[in-house]
Amino acid sequence: MAEIKITDQVDITDVVCPLTFVKVKVAIEELEVGEILSIRLNEGEPVQNIPRSLKEEGHKVLKLIDNEDGTYNLLVKKAED
Amino acid sequence: MEIDYGSLKRGGFMRQKQKGLFSLRLQVVGGTLTAENLRKIQEVADRFGQGHVHLTSRQGLEIPYIKFEDIEEVKTELAKGNCKLGVCGPRVRTVTACQGNVVCPSGNIDAYKIALELDQRYYAKELPHKFKFGVTGCQNNCLKAEENDLGIKGATAVHWLKEDCIFCGVCEKACLTGAIKIAEDQITLDPEKCNHCGRCEKSCPTAAWQGESAYILSFGGLFGNTINQGEAFLPLVKTEEQLYRITDAAIAFFAAHGKAGERFKFAIDRAGADSFKKAMEEAYHG
Ligand code: SF4
Ligand code: SF4
Ligand code: SF4
Numbered sequence: 001m002a003e004i005k006i007t008d009q010v011d012i013t014d015v016v017c018p019l020t021f022v023k024v025k026v027a028i029e030e031l032e033v034g035e036i037l038s039i040r041l042n043e044g045e046p047v048q049n050i051p052r053s054l055k056e057e058g059h060k061v062l063k064l065i066d067n068e069d070g071t072y073n074l075l076v077k078k079a080e081d
Numbered sequence: 082m083e084i085d086y087g088s089l090k091r092g093g094f095m096r097q098k099q100k101g102l103f104s105l106r107l108q109v110v111g112g113t114l115t116a117e118n119l120r121k122i123q124e125v126a127d128r129f130g131q132g133h134v135h136l137t138s139r140q141g142l143e144i145p146y147i148k149f150e151d152i153e154e155v156k157t158e159l160a161k162g163n164c165k166l167g168v169c170g171p172r173v174r175t176v177t178a179c180q181g182n183v184v185c186p187s188g189n190i191d192a193y194k195i196a197l198e199l200d201q202r203y204y205a206k207e208l209p210h211k212f213k214f215g216v217t218g219c220q221n222n223c224l225k226a227e228e229n230d231l232g233i234k235g236a237t238a239v240h241w242l243k244e245d246c247i248f249c250g251v252c253e254k255a256c257l258t259g260a261i262k263i264a265e266d267q268i269t270l271d272p273e274k275c276n277h278c279g280r281c282e283k284s285c286p287t288a289a290w291q292g293e294s295a296y297i298l299s300f301g302g303l304f305g306n307t308i309n310q311g312e313a314f315l316p317l318v319k320t321e322e323q324l325y326r327i328t329d330a331a332i333a334f335f336a337a338h339g340k341a342g343e344r345f346k347f348a349i350d351r352a353g354a355d356s357f358k359k360a361m362e363e364a365y366h367g
Contacts, residue, residue: 007182023088043254047254048254048255048257048280049255049284051251051254051284052255052280052283052284053186053187054285055284055285056186060286061249061251061284061286062247062249062286063247063249063250064249064251064254065250065310066250072254
């Protein structure tokens with residue numbers, strides 16, 4: 001896969017639902033359309049549900065990277081409103 | 082004055098512990114009431130009851146402390162707000178439902194629409210004993226399908242399209258049963274582990290997981306004096322036509338084989354689980 005250029009990152013491993021998605025939303029709002037956000041999230045509920053919530057908001061999930069320490073980095077491309 | 086408890090009960094008036102007072106049960110389908118219904122309920126509870134309502138465990142609504150002599154007037158008033166009276170006794174009871182896929186992101190089926198159809202087909206139908214339908218939109222089972230005589234659970238039958246997959250890794254984690262394994266350039270689905278929750282299809286960013294809505298039916302659930310988890314033995318039900326063919330057959334089986342005062346589960350056990358399963362399989366195949 002071609003190199004993905006990350007614009008910004010956010011760490012949501014320090015909050016729980018529903019703040020996880022709120023934090024993601026705030027971070028993604030800072031971006032321009034087409035820019036890429038890297039989200040660091042915990043295993044369990046966040047990794048199971050955050051990708052779907054982003055899809056429902058219309059954004060494009062590109063890659064889920066397993067950090068092998070109980071966290072993941074999710075790369076998502078901002079879509080138009 | 083003669084009190085005809087039989088006809089009162091059909092009309093949803095539950096005799097209270099207090100002499101001459103009734104708790105009035107309303108018909109609610111799939112846990113939904115309109116604002117118009119609620120305004121009328123508020124008025125009736127204020128004028129004829131004691132200014133409160135009771136929400137039952139199965140999404141029903143009762144207005145307690147209605148005086149016997151007010152019953153006719155209360156009925157007339159409620160009808161003006163398009164409120165219908167509930168039922169008790171040996172009949173098909175309130176059809177319950179969760180929000181389903183119209184509102185809930187996890188939903189696989191339109192649970193309310195199914196509840197409305199079941200209500201139209203069977204509500205208040207007399208049977209050997211009470212009979213409860215419950216419709217839940219997905220495996221999260223908010224509506225607890227298996228505690229009903231006949232439970233319906235929304236499912237998604239999924240399959241993977243390799244050409245659309247970008248191997249992002251999301252679905253393997255979204256799946257709660259460990260049914261999905263991603264290798265270099267291949268995904269395998271373990272059909273033994275898949276419970277048809279639809280989470281892979283809902284989270285895949287490229288629609289590489291495709292799915293069709295389906296129904297899982299469970300039979301013979303009880304959650305009262307006896308507790309029994311309804312049994313799901315049929316394969317996925319794929320169409321509404323097939324669904325109602327099976328519900329028709331289940332109701333017909335109960336009417337034909339149940340003894341008065343016997344719940345569906347015990348009628349199935351007495352008639353023989355094998356003959357019941359055979360009847361349901363026949364309806365499944367049409
Ligand atoms: S059972 Fe599923 S569809 Fe229904 S409300 Fe719960 S999560 Fe939503
Ligand atoms: S979520 Fe979709 S694109 Fe990502 S690995 Fe699974 S099937 Fe492929
Ligand atoms: S439908 Fe549910 S259980 Fe089956 S593979 Fe997809 S996520 Fe896993």
